[in-house]
Amino acid sequence: xxxxxxxxxxxxxxxKEKSSAYHVWSVALSPDxxxxxxxxxxxxxxxxxxxxxxxRLFDVAKGTERHELSxxxxxxxxxxxxxxxxxxxxxxxxxxxxxxxxxKMLPNQVYVWDVKTGKxxxxxxxxxxxxxxxxxxxxxxxxxxxAPGVPFGGAAKLPDEAAMVRVxxxxxxxxxxxx
Numbered sequence: 001x002x003x004x005x006x007x008x009x010x011x012x013x014x015x016k017e018k019s020s021a022y023h024v025w026s027v028a029l030s031p032d033x034x035x036x037x038x039x040x041x042x043x044x045x046x047x048x049x050x051x052x053x054x055x056r057l058f059d060v061a062k063g064t065e066r067h068e069l070s071x072x073x074x075x076x077x078x079x080x081x082x083x084x085x086x087x088x089x090x091x092x093x094x095x096x097x098x099x100x101x102x103x104k105m106l107p108n109q110v111y112v113w114d115v116k117t118g119k120x121x122x123x124x125x126x127x128x129x130x131x132x133x134x135x136x137x138x139x140x141x142x143x144x145x146x147a148p149g150v151p152f153g154g155a156a157k158l159p160d161e162a163a164m165v166r167v168x169x170x171x172x173x174x175x176x177x178x179x
Contacts, residue, residue, distance in 0.1 A: 008063045012038055012056065026078040029060070030085040035115055036060050037079035037088055055079060055090050057118060067118025071111060077133035082170070083141040087121065088113050091132035091146060110135065110146055112173075123173055130166055143176065144168050 013022055025039040036058040055069040055076050074092040081088050092109035110128040112121040120127070132146035145167045167177040 008060065010036060010038070010058050010063055011065075012040060025075055028079045028081060028088075030081040030088070030115065031083055032085040034060055034085065035066065035081070035088075037081070037090075039076040039079060039090070041075060053092070057088070057115060066115075067113075069111070069113050069118060071120075071127075072109060074109065077135070080135040080137055080144070081115070082137050082144075083139060086115055087137075087170075088115055089135040089137070089144055089146075091135045093131040093133060093148070112144075121173075128166075128168065128173065132166075137170075142170055144170055 012024065022040050025041065027039075028037045029035070030037075037055060038058065039053075039055050041053045053072045053074065053076060055072065057066040057069065058064065059066050069088075069090055072090065072092045076090050076092050079088050079090050090111050090113065109131040112124050112128070113119065114121060128146065130146060130148070132148055134147040135144055137144050145165060147165050164178040166175060167179075168174065169176050
């Protein structure tokens with residue numbers, strides 16, 4: 001390809017959403033180069049919780065959307081693909097105690113998705129029992145580490161138990177270490 005020439009574009013804003021402006025938070029390319037994950041939110045999102053934050057997976061070769069990964073109530077940090085490109089982890093800060101009670105929801109805001117189907121991994125339908133802003137798979141894909149973020153609706157300082165980097169074993173989604 002010619003240097004500086006656009007090879008592909010991705011329509012991140014759907015036709016029905018064009019009346020609003022959007023901010024892209026992050027993008028990640030799968031290790032096999034086949035899938036692009038993109039996180040964004042509506043720019044005027046000052047009063048809405050549900051539906052304003054999105055994660056979408058795109059087919060790189062076609063430039064088309066594969067799946068929308070829904071369920072996050074707060075901004076989504078950088079998605080992380082497994083080394084084999086079969087899974088992607090999306091993470092948002094956990095919900096604060098107040099919002100858990102008000103929304104009658106678990107604090108969980110870390111989800112693991114099957115890239116092919118766009119569905120949450122069956123072993124974790126409610127996500128990992130934590131929040132986070134950064135996730136990273138180990139090079140062998142056997143573990144994933146999560147770094148925390150300030151809980152949605154929470155104070156600027158994390159409580160000690162929430163300020164932990166957590167490492168999970170992927171085969172069983174068992175917590176293996178906290179730092």
